[in-house]
Every structure is written in C-alpha cells, then in structure tokens.
Amino acid sequence: MLSPHDTEERRQFRDTVRRFVDTEVRPHADEWDEAEEIPWELHEKAGALGVFGFGIDEAYGGLGMDDAFLRMAWMEEMGKSGANGVLAALVGRTISLDPIQKLATEEIRERVLPDVVAGRKGSSLAITEPSGGSDVANMKTRAHKDGNSWVLNGSKTFITGGMKSDYFVVGARTGGEGLNDISLFFVEKDAPGFERTKLGKKMGWWASDQATLYFDNCRVPAENLMGEEGRGFIEIMKNFNLERVGLTAEALGMMKEALRCSIEWAQERETFGAPMIQHQVIRHKIADMSAKTDALDAYLQQICYAINEGDMPVAEICKAKFFGTKALEFVASEAMQILGGAGYLRGNSVERIYREVKVLAIGGGSEEIMRDLAVRQMGL
Ligand SMILES: Cc1cc2nc3c(=O)[nH]c(=O)nc-3n(C[C@H](O)[C@H](O)[C@H](O)COP(=O)(O)OP(=O)(O)OC[C@H]3O[C@@H](n4cnc5c(N)ncnc54)[C@H](O)[C@@H]3O)c2cc1C
Incomplete structure (x- = not known):
C-alpha cells in the first residue's frame, strides 16, 4: 500500500537492508542460531550500512542525522529475516549509544563511539538486575565516591551482548531509595572488580549472548559518571522510547515474514483435494493476520512521523509495543497452525518467530x- 512517508531515500535504504538480509543473514540464520553466536565481521558489515549511526554526530562516526522511518526500516527488514537472535546480537549496542553521546565526557565519546558505531567493538546497556527489571526505580546496585573514583557494587543480568562488549552503560544507586538517586556510569570490560558470566540456554534469540555482570568494588574514574548525579532514572526512561519503537518495528517485520510463509505454504499445500488457500478457515486466518499487520504498520508510521516532527509520543509508543507484541503472538500462532507439522521442525523462520515472541513481550x-505507563501518560 502506498504511504505518504515513502521517499526515494527511504525506499533505497530499505532495498539496501533487504539485500543485506538476503545475502548476509538468511543463508546463515540456522547455523548461527545453533552455534549461539554470529561472526564478528557481521557487526562490521552492518556498521558499514550506517545502521548504528542514527542520531550520532559525524565527528563520532555517525550519520549526523536521524530519521525514525529509517530506524524502523532497518528493524522491520531485519525482523523479516526471521532470525531475531542475529538482530539482537547486532543491535544490543544501540541502546547504549545515545547515552554515551549525550552524557559521557568528550574523551570517552571520541575514543569509544567511532569503534562501536563502525561495529568494530560492542557496547551494552545494563539496567536489569537479578532482583528485577520492571521496577527500575528500585535497583540495588550501588556506587559511592571514593577520592577520584566511583566504586560500584552489585550485579546486572540479561545484558545483551554482555559477554562480548568492551563498554557498558550501567545504572547504579548513588544515594537513598527511590528514583531520584540513580545515576549512570561508563564501565570498561577491564575495570578492576568487573566480571561477567554467560546466561544459560534461552527459549529464543539463540544467536545473541546475554550476560550477568558482577561489580565487586569495581572502580572507575570520577569522570565516568555520565551526566548529572541522580538524573539516571530520567535518562533511562527517555532512552527506552526509541528502543521500544525499534522492538515494535522488529515485531512488525516478524509478522510480515510469518504471513508471507503462511501464504506461500497455503498456496502450495493441498488438503482434502484442494490447495489450503481455498479453504475458508485458512482464508480467514490470513485475513486476520494481514489486518493486524497492516494496523501495526500504520500505527508505527504515525509514531515515526511524530518523532521526526520533534514530538515523542510516549503513550502511543507504549500502546504500539504491547499491541504489537500481542498481534505478533496471534500471527505467529496462526502461522504455526497453517504450516502444521512442517512448522514445528527446526530450520524455518516460523518456528524461530514463534519462540521469539515472548522476548519482545517482556524485554524493553x-x-x-x-x-x-500508557495509561499514566494519558493523564489517568
Ligand atoms: C533476551 C533478553 C535480553 C535482554 N537484554 C537486556 C539488556 O540488554 N539490558 C537490560 O538492562 N535488560 C535486558 N533484558 C531484561 C528485560 O528488560 C527484563 O527482562 C524486563 O524489563 C522485565 O524484567 P524481569 O524479567 O526482571 O521481570 P520482573 O520485573 O521480575 O517482572 C516479572 C513479570 O511480572 C510482571 N510485573 C512486574 N510488575 C508488575 C506489576 N506491578 N503489575 C503487573 N505485572 C507486573 C512483568 O510484566 C513481568 O511479566 C533482557 C531480557 C531478555 C529476556
């Protein structure tokens, strides 16, 4: 369907990502899933497309511009690969980039961002703790000032890219209880008192790693406090917005892939003497799947338009995320039903999509x- 937001530049970018998916991702998706990792060169190949450079100044290796539609196109087309562990491995860094650019010292920005944006190195955002991720204001990791250093104690878990990243943006409590005493810190992998271990086997996102991080009197220079002391919670909340748009665009891509596979299968497979696509029950499933996909697509485009106009529609972003993951759950389930036993075998994107629904419904x-949050943002 035609969209008023489809410009030549956006079409060309989408085509570039599609080629990347077809040549660099799809052919290796199963192999990398089973190996539980991707080759590091893929980070550099993705970096060369500019996809880690949205909103990052050219001085730090970024694109020097931002466009929510281009961000959406990247996440959606990668979502369509049906290899979302690969996408997670690549974009784990993205949620740490804006805080580094906005809040780290000039020395850190200049030294770190060009390598991470080019895909030569990895970085992660570490907020979730073993005691919980939803209640960010209640985090337990602490940091105290000691001379010219900050000393961190505590633990983070589920940190995407955590085993391979060189750099971490870490939330820690610098005062009493509550949301006004949380600050952000820049921590490097060789900081004294820092350790990490790989998380156990997961339901999905096999190709990406998640780690538990340990801070045992972990000492970082005083300048590694990012931004103002006690302002970390606000920065974490602001940072969530684009992450959530990205995850929703990823869900949209997965829905489109599940729908495409379902239609293809229903056209080829015959049951009761006719191609499945001729059975009314299957036709209705496809109509429902398609309507939900179109609705999410339109919703996301509206959100991207608002963001580009300088508005950050937090309530709509929250609504789109839970609407999107519920719609994805429906579409993934119907796609599995249409494929029948064939969908249950490993090595096809519907099987992968089905077990990667929940990470999007929980993460971010x-x-x-x-x-x-949506209802609170609606002023209720
Ligand atoms: C694969 C993966 C990758 C991740 N990557 C990162 C990362 O890079 N960095 C990072 O910081 N975190 C990461 N996370 C963590 C993720 O953000 C958290 O899992 C998420 O925020 C939920 O936190 P939790 O798992 O601790 O669940 P909890 O906070 O313990 O909540 C458990 C369940 O209860 C529900 N719940 C909680 N409170 C309420 C309430 N008041 N009312 C109703 N229901 C409630 C929640 O919705 C959830 O379903 C990742 C998670 C996964 C699974």
Whole structure:
C-alpha cells in the first residue's frame, strides 16, 4: 500500500537492508542460531550500512542525522529475516549509544563511539538486575565516591551482548531509595572488580549472548559518571522510547515474514483435494493476520512521523509495543497452525518467530508495564 512517508531515500535504504538480509543473514540464520553466536565481521558489515549511526554526530562516526522511518526500516527488514537472535546480537549496542553521546565526557565519546558505531567493538546497556527489571526505580546496585573514583557494587543480568562488549552503560544507586538517586556510569570490560558470566540456554534469540555482570568494588574514574548525579532514572526512561519503537518495528517485520510463509505454504499445500488457500478457515486466518499487520504498520508510521516532527509520543509508543507484541503472538500462532507439522521442525523462520515472541513481550518494558505507563501518560 502506498504511504505518504515513502521517499526515494527511504525506499533505497530499505532495498539496501533487504539485500543485506538476503545475502548476509538468511543463508546463515540456522547455523548461527545453533552455534549461539554470529561472526564478528557481521557487526562490521552492518556498521558499514550506517545502521548504528542514527542520531550520532559525524565527528563520532555517525550519520549526523536521524530519521525514525529509517530506524524502523532497518528493524522491520531485519525482523523479516526471521532470525531475531542475529538482530539482537547486532543491535544490543544501540541502546547504549545515545547515552554515551549525550552524557559521557568528550574523551570517552571520541575514543569509544567511532569503534562501536563502525561495529568494530560492542557496547551494552545494563539496567536489569537479578532482583528485577520492571521496577527500575528500585535497583540495588550501588556506587559511592571514593577520592577520584566511583566504586560500584552489585550485579546486572540479561545484558545483551554482555559477554562480548568492551563498554557498558550501567545504572547504579548513588544515594537513598527511590528514583531520584540513580545515576549512570561508563564501565570498561577491564575495570578492576568487573566480571561477567554467560546466561544459560534461552527459549529464543539463540544467536545473541546475554550476560550477568558482577561489580565487586569495581572502580572507575570520577569522570565516568555520565551526566548529572541522580538524573539516571530520567535518562533511562527517555532512552527506552526509541528502543521500544525499534522492538515494535522488529515485531512488525516478524509478522510480515510469518504471513508471507503462511501464504506461500497455503498456496502450495493441498488438503482434502484442494490447495489450503481455498479453504475458508485458512482464508480467514490470513485475513486476520494481514489486518493486524497492516494496523501495526500504520500505527508505527504515525509514531515515526511524530518523532521526526520533534514530538515523542510516549503513550502511543507504549500502546504500539504491547499491541504489537500481542498481534505478533496471534500471527505467529496462526502461522504455526497453517504450516502444521512442517512448522514445528527446526530450520524455518516460523518456528524461530514463534519462540521469539515472548522476548519482545517482556524485554524493553513488558506488556504489563507498557499498559501501566500508557495509561499514566494519558493523564489517568
Ligand atoms: C533476551 C533478553 C535480553 C535482554 N537484554 C537486556 C539488556 O540488554 N539490558 C537490560 O538492562 N535488560 C535486558 N533484558 C531484561 C528485560 O528488560 C527484563 O527482562 C524486563 O524489563 C522485565 O524484567 P524481569 O524479567 O526482571 O521481570 P520482573 O520485573 O521480575 O517482572 C516479572 C513479570 O511480572 C510482571 N510485573 C512486574 N510488575 C508488575 C506489576 N506491578 N503489575 C503487573 N505485572 C507486573 C512483568 O510484566 C513481568 O511479566 C533482557 C531480557 C531478555 C529476556
């Protein structure tokens, strides 16, 4: 369907990402899933497309511009690869980039950002703790000032890219209880007192790693406090917005892929003497899947338009995220039904998509938290 937001530049960018998906991702998706990692060169190949450079100044290796539609196109087309562990491995760094550019010292920005944006090195955002991820204001990791250093104690878990990243943006409590005493810190992998271990086997996102991080009197220079002391919670919340748009665009791509596979299968497979596509029950499934996909697509485009106009529609972003992951759950389930036993075998994107629904429904703000925040943002 034609969209008023489809410009030549955006079409060309989408085509570039599609080629990347077809040549660099799809052919290796199963192999990398089973190996539980991607080759590091893929980070550099993605970096060369500019996809880690949205909103990052050219001085730090970024694009020097931002466009929510281009961000959406990248996440959606990668979502369509049906290899979302690969996408997670690549974009784990993205949520740490804006805080580094905005809040780190000039020395850190100049030294770190060009390598991370080019895909030569990795970085991660570490907020979630073993005691919980939804209640960010209640985090337990602490940092205290000691001379010219900050000393961190505590632990973070589920940190995407955590085993391979060189750099971490870490939330820690610098005062009493509550949301006004949380600050952000820049921590490097060789900081004294820093350790990490790989998380156990997961339901999905096999090709990406998640780590538990340990801070045992972990000492970082005083300048590694990012931004103002006690302003970390606000920065974490602002940072969530674009992450959530990205995850929703990824869900949209997965829905489109599941729908495409379902239609293809229903056209080829015959049951009861006719191609499945001729059975009314299957036709209705496809109509429902398609309607939900179109609705999410339109919603996201509206959100991207608002963001480009300088508005950050937080309530709509939250609503789109939980609406999107619920719609994805429906579409993934119907796609599995249409493929039948064939969908249950490993090595096809519908099987992968089905077991990667829940990470999007939980990560980056769960469906429950998104509903709460949406209603609060509606002033209720
Ligand atoms: C694969 C993966 C990758 C991740 N990557 C990162 C990362 O890079 N960095 C990072 O910081 N975190 C990361 N996370 C963590 C993720 O953000 C958290 O899992 C998420 O915020 C939920 O936190 P939790 O798992 O601790 O669940 P909890 O906060 O313990 O909540 C458990 C369940 O209860 C629900 N719940 C909680 N409170 C309420 C309430 N008041 N009312 C109703 N329901 C409620 C939640 O919605 C959730 O479904 C990742 C998670 C996964 C699974």
